[in-house]
Amino acid sequence: MRSLIAMLLLLFVTNANAAAQSPTTEQYAFGATYATPCQPEPIAVSGMLQTTITAVFNGNVGMVQFHTTDVNAVGVGLSTGIVYKVKVNEFAKFFFDKDTQTETTIKQKLTLQGSGPDNDLRIYYTVRVSFDGVQFHTTFEKLLVDCK
Numbered sequence: 001m002r003s004l005i006a007m008l009l010l011l012f013v014t015n016a017n018a019a020a021q022s023p024t025t026e027q028y029a030f031g032a033t034y035a036t037p038c039q040p041e042p043i044a045v046s047g048m049l050q051t052t053i054t055a056v057f058n059g060n061v062g063m064v065q066f067h068t069t070d071v072n073a074v075g076v077g078l079s080t081g082i083v084y085k086v087k088v089n090e091f092a093k094f095f096f097d098k099d100t101q102t103e104t105t106i107k108q109k110l111t112l113q114g115s116g117p118d119n120d121l122r123i124y125y126t127v128r129v130s131f132d133g134v135q136f137h138t139t140f141e142k143l144l145v146d147c148k
Contacts, residue, residue: 024053027071030140033078034112034123038147043084043112043121047073051127053136060099064136066092066127068108075112084121085113096131103130122146 031046048071055064068090075084090108105126112121124144130137 024135026051026053026138028138028140030073034075034121034145036121036145036147039121041077041079041082043075043077045073045075045084045086045112045123047071047086049073049088049140051138053138055096055136057098061095061097064094064096064129066090066106066129066138068092068127070110073110082115087111087113092127098131098133101131103128105129120147 027048027050029047030049031044033042033044035042049068050071051066051068053064053066055062068088070086070088073086073088075086076082077084088108088110092106092108094104094106096104105128107124107126109122109124112123114120122145124146126141128139128141130139
């Protein structure tokens with residue numbers, strides 16, 4: 001019984017010391033031209049990505065959560081002018097030691113929804129997360145284009 005009380009007390013004290021940072025929201029312009037053998041034309045994508053970052057630290061180690069969405073993003077076929085919807089709604093969660101880590105990467109994806117069946121593209125990208133000692137910052141890097 002004493003060990004159970006001690007564990008509960010330790011758990012209470014540990015959780016009481018956890019400090020939540022207020023969520024940070026960042027928006028980034030992004031754009032690229034994507035071409036694959038499965039599409040008849042290259043697609044130019046432009047718009048904004050928005051990432052909301054929430055972190056809860058207990059001492060040096062924290063749980064960090066990212067939610068990335070698209071903001072007014074669109075794709076346009078370069079020869080036909082066909083418009084593609086850009087869909088991004090990605091979550092990521094990881095643990096981070098702010099005393100020993102300065103960056104990490106997360107793989108996510110966006111979808112270009114074309115008209116008609118089997119006309120979608122998935123674009124996998126890497127989110128590079130850096131920590132400057134005070135807050136997190138993100139950059140997006142192209143990784144891979146895949147036909148759906």
